[in-house]
Amino acid sequence: MIDIPCVILCGGKSSRMKEDKTLLPFFNSNSLAQFQYHRLKLYFQNIYISSKNDKFDFIDKNYLILDENKEIFSPILALDTIFKKFFNQKIFIITVDSPFVSIESIRALIENSKDVDICVAKTEDKVHNLCGIFDSNISLTIKNMINQDIHKINYLIKQNKFKIIEFPNNDEFMNINTPDDYKKSLICINKIYNSN
Structure with a gap:
């Protein structure tokens, strides 16, 4: 078992989905x-x-x-609350709408995070800013950002010692943002589990 805590972010607006995506039925689960x-x-x-x-x-x-x-809907504010719970430790952060990220990729992110404050995933030309390892010692940077009304995760990453790890599989890091994404994800998840 992985001993660092995992936090799933479920506090987004779901504006493109037009309903709360965290509560949408998914495969064999109620949500x-x-x-x-x-x-x-x-x-x-x-x-x-x-x-x-x-x-x-x-x-x-x-x-x-x-x-x-x-x-206010801001991942920076969510991280601020999260880091008050954890002192001087690394945390794996992932969004609720990325259910295909493999445990192998998660372990690779953890492995590569040892000497940095933040280690996040990248595929082709997209950095997945909210899929990675964050050290709770960056909480001071977050507080300073909030005081300056800066809410960009990319800014937070650049203010700290960071590493970006590239992964070859785009589909693995797919986000479910729209009704079309949701339909596509249901097809994908059925294929994955029915082929095993």
Whole structure:
């Protein structure tokens, strides 16, 4: 089992989906959030969900991290709340809408994160800023960014010692943002599990 904590980000607006994507049914689970949680729970000793509100019935409330700021949708604000829970340790951060990232890729990110503050994934020409290892010692940078009203994850990465690891499989890092993405993801997940 992986001993660093895993945090699944579930506090986005889902504006392109037009409904809360964390609660969409997914494969054999009642929701996408539940699927991602149970999938990763097979590998991580401790797994948490970061959210704006308590909307999940499958998780122990001690493992739910509620954003302190409910009004503004910003991953920087979510990270600020998350890092208050963890002192001086690395954390694996992943978004709820990327259910295809393999455990092999996650282990590669962890392996490459030993000498840096942030280690994130990249495919072709896209950096996946919210799929990677973040060290909680960057919390001061985050506080400074919030004070300056800067909310870009890319800015946070560049302000710290970072590494970007390239992966060859684009589909593995697919994000479910739109109804079309959702339909495509359901086809993909059925193919994966029915071929095993």
